[in-house]
Amino acid sequence: MDNPVIIFGANEMGKAALEIFESNGVVVYGFLDDDAAKHGQELSGVSVLGKTDDDGFLKLIGKKCEGFIAVDDRELRKGLVKLMVERRKKMPVNAIHRNAEIATSAHIGHGNFVNNGVVVGSNAKIGNHCLLNTNSTVDFSATLGDLVQVGAGSVIGNEVEIGDNVFIGSGVTIVSGIKIGKGARIGAGSVVIAEVKANATVFGNPAKEV
Structure with missing residues (x-):
């Protein structure tokens, strides 16, 4: 730049x-x-x-x-x-820390915050205006919509699909292939093993709607 x-x-x-x-x-x-x-x-x-x-x-x-x-x-x-x-x-x-690891085949939109230690895998797609906090991982072929916030240390598994305006707390794990609907909220430390509906709030291990 x-x-x-x-x-x-x-x-x-x-x-x-x-x-x-x-x-x-x-x-x-x-x-x-x-x-x-x-x-x-x-x-x-x-x-x-x-x-x-x-x-x-x-x-x-x-x-x-x-x-x-x-x-x-x-x-x-x-x-x-x-x-x-x-x-x-x-x-x-975009604000992308020099210590972030972004695969050459990944697609990153506009206005994203990508902090220290973030890993974005091959063929992953990050929308616009997302916040990827310290040491979070977006694995290969995962897709994030716009205005998604991913907390520190969270892991988004491969081929996960996350809609717009989703909040993911710190230390969350979303297992491979899961779909997260628009506007959903996932509490810190949760383990998501099933689809999350639009605008739902889930928490726990395994994560359940609250």
């Missing part, structure tokens, strides 16, 4: 994204955040410039800078994606 990046979100995830970009030698121009109390402060030496809808900085995206959205609240994340696409006609870039 040749251009500097503006990070939306001056928070802990924003600091993690900063580390990812710096690990790849990418310059971070600054942060944007709607909390006015943070404006003018610095995170790890990088300034919080202003609000997320500040045209003075938004106009840089697509010209001199790229944008990345470091927000884990799904609705806020969707809103910021919409802001960037509508105002700047640009999709957010």
Whole structure:
């Protein structure tokens, strides 16, 4: 990536994204955040410039800078994606840690957060705006929809199909070939051995609907 990046979100995830970009030698121009109390402060030496809808900085995206959205609240994340696409006609870039292992045959969409130690296997497909946290694994030929959040240390087995807007807690195991419906939530530490319906919440070993 040749251009500097503006990070939306001056928070802990924003600091993690900063580390990812710096690990790849990418310059971070600054942060944007709607909390006015943070404006003018610095995170790890990088300034919080202003609000997320500040045209003075938004106009840089697509010209001199790229944008990345470091927000884990799904609705806020969707809103910021919409802001960037509508105002700047640009999709957010990916933040992929240099210590992540991505198979050359894997497909990665836009605006994804891929942290340290993540493994994405051959022919896996990751949609847009997903969060793959530390040491999570997406095995070969698995498919993730858009806005999927995968907790630290979770294992998505081969050929698993995960719909949009799914939340997967830390330390979850989803065995091979399972389908997870849109909007489902899987509690931390669960072992999923059967299909999960859309919008269901499951927990336990084996995971059951709650």
